[in-house]
Amino acid sequence: MSAMFNPATYAARRIRLVDQMGRGIAVIPTAPEAVRNADSHYPYRYDSHFHYLTGFDEPEAVLVLIAGSTPQAILFCREKNLEREIWDGYRHGPEAAKAEFGFDAAYPFAQLDEKLIELMGNQSALFHPVGHDAAWDARLLGLRGRVQEKARSGISAPNEIHDVRVLLDEMRLFKDRNELATMHRAATISAAAHVRAMRATRPGMMEYEIEAELLHEFRRNGAQSPAYTSIVAGGTNACVLHYVGNDMQLKDGDLLLIDAACEMDGYAADITRTFPVNGKFSAAQKDVYEMVLAAQAAAIAASRPGKHWNDPHDAALRVIAQGLIDFKLCSGTLDAVLESESYKRFYMHRTGHWLGMDVHDVGAYKVDSNWRALQPGMAFTVEPGCYIRPADDVPQELWNIGIRIEDNVIITEQGCEVLTKAAPKTVAAIEELMAG
Numbered sequence: 391m392s393a394m395f396n397p398a399t400y401a402a403r404r405i406r407l408v409d410q411m412g413r414g415i416a417v418i419p420t421a422p423e424a425v426r427n428a429d430s431h432y433p434y435r436y437d438s439h440f441h442y443l444t445g446f447d448e449p450e451a452v453l454v455l456i457a458g459s460t461p462q463a464i465l466f467c468r469e470k471n472l473e474r475e476i477w478d479g480y481r482h483g484p485e486a487a488k489a490e491f492g493f494d495a496a497y498p499f500a501q502l503d504e505k506l507i508e509l510m511g512n513q514s515a516l517f518h519p520v521g522h523d524a525a526w527d528a529r530l531l532g533l534r535g536r537v538q539e540k541a542r543s544g545i546s547a548p549n550e551i552h553d554v555r556v557l558l559d560e561m562r563l564f565k566d567r568n569e570l571a572t573m574h575r576a577a578t579i580s581a582a583a584h585v586r587a588m589r590a591t592r593p594g595m596m597e598y599e600i601e602a603e604l605l606h607e608f609r610r611n612g613a614q615s616p617a618y619t620s621i622v623a624g625g626t627n628a629c630v631l632h633y634v635g636n637d638m639q640l641k642d643g644d645l646l647l648i649d650a651a652c653e654m655d656g657y658a659a660d661i662t663r664t665f666p667v668n669g670k671f672s673a674a675q676k677d678v679y680e681m682v683l684a685a686q687a688a689a690i691a692a693s694r695p696g697k698h699w700n701d702p703h704d705a706a707l708r709v710i711a712q713g714l715i716d717f718k719l720c721s722g723t724l725d726a727v728l729e730s731e732s733y734k735r736f737y738m739h740r741t742g743h744w745l746g747m748d749v750h751d752v753g754a755y756k757v758d759s760n761w762r763a764l765q766p767g768m769a770f771t772v773e774p775g776c777y778i779r780p781a782d783d784v785p786q787e788l789w790n791i792g793i794r795i796e797d798n799v800i801i802t803e804q805g806c807e808v809l810t811k812a813a814p815k816t817v818a819a820i821e822e823l824m825a826g
């Protein structure tokens with residue numbers, strides 16, 4: 391539970407969800423614990439949808455919502471267990487969870503099946519994350535079958551099954567005030583980590599030493615973990631988009647691409663910066679870097695109400711495609727390069743994704759097969775790049791240049807706010823920081 395925990399925030403989200411359901415019952419489990427090896431577990435991370443509606447951090451918990459004129463929010467959670475609490479830490483138990491988190495009722499997790507058979511009776515629709523977890527699908531269908539067996543007593547079972555994520559994804563796409571405050575915090579800590587990494591980097595260091603600087607900055611500011619596996623990619627490694635080995639030596643004259651950010655109280659940041667290992671861009675590195683930076687500026691300028699999801703990508707793409715023509719990496723007119731997609735050899739990913747509780751956050755990118763209109767409260771990344779692998783038809787001074795510049799933006803009434811601007815990104819700002 392975060393310091394800023396306010397049960398009313400979560401209660402309001404639950405009410406918005408049941409209003410949209412109209413009728414029926416929703417069953418939303420949190421994530422299972424995952425074994426790492428033997429009896430050790432991965433650090434526990436709750437399910438984002440479950441946490442969005444509850445603020446409840448413990449594993450083995452399920453939220454049940456009943457829609458209708460007197461909506462109900464019921465939590466199933468682990469019971470108090472003094473023996474387990476000595477080993478693993480505090481458990482709220484149903485009684486304290488009900489009081490602290492503002493549920494209408496709370497029961498031990500072990501009573502879930504028996505209670506659900508009761509609660510599903512005479513509900514016309516069942517909402518749950520259909521297909522997210524095959525074991526939960528089977529369990530809920532089995533319980534529905536148990537309700538169907540009561541037909542002769544006049545009790546009916548839900549005859550409609552809906553994916554509750556259709557409603558929840560849409561809610562989560564628009565960040566509320568509390569979410570924006572947490573995202574600001576995640577972004578600020580992550581930007582400080584990039585500054586720390588730039589200050590620490592010297593030729594001869596290992597990529598993992600720089601990774602350690604990032605982790606240090608995340609954790610010392612209270613972030614619970616990285617939001618995704620950190621990419622610390624020197625030289626040629628920057629051209630491997632999902633490089634996570636982070637175990638090579640940083641060479642004088644190479645660039646270092648870092649894609650790393652923290653998760654703070656359930657919200658991700660997602661920042662990439664690319665800078666010279668020795669603190670000074672070569673002429674060729676600078677040319678490609680400024681092209682990617684210009685592409686990013688064009689994409690950020692297109693990130694505002696009145697634009698659509700694809701506009702920032704298209705804006706970045708035009709700048710990159712023209713740059714590739716100028717560098718003689720692509721040939722033909724701008725329109726021909728865009729049409730043939732020959733730019734994809736050097737820029738093969740999209741310019742962004744929704745950002746929130748999940749680094750690649752939920753929310754539809756298209757509505758009725760049209761790119762979504764950008765609206766205040768939407769949060770996403772703007773992350774153009776250029777990755778040039780050695781090849782006979784590529785000028786040698788461009789070999790192994792891999793650059794990405796990634797920031798996080800929130801659409802506002804007037805345009806957008808860049809949450810991650812504290813991480814330097816102009817050539818001058820980076821060189822000045824690294825010289826200091």
Ligand code: GLY
Nearest residue numbers: 618649660749773
């Ligand atoms: N770090 C993951 C991404 O940039 O999408």
Ligand code: MN
Nearest residue numbers: 649660661796
């Ligand atoms: Mn990233």
Ligand code: MN
Nearest residue numbers: 660771773796
């Ligand atoms: Mn990203």
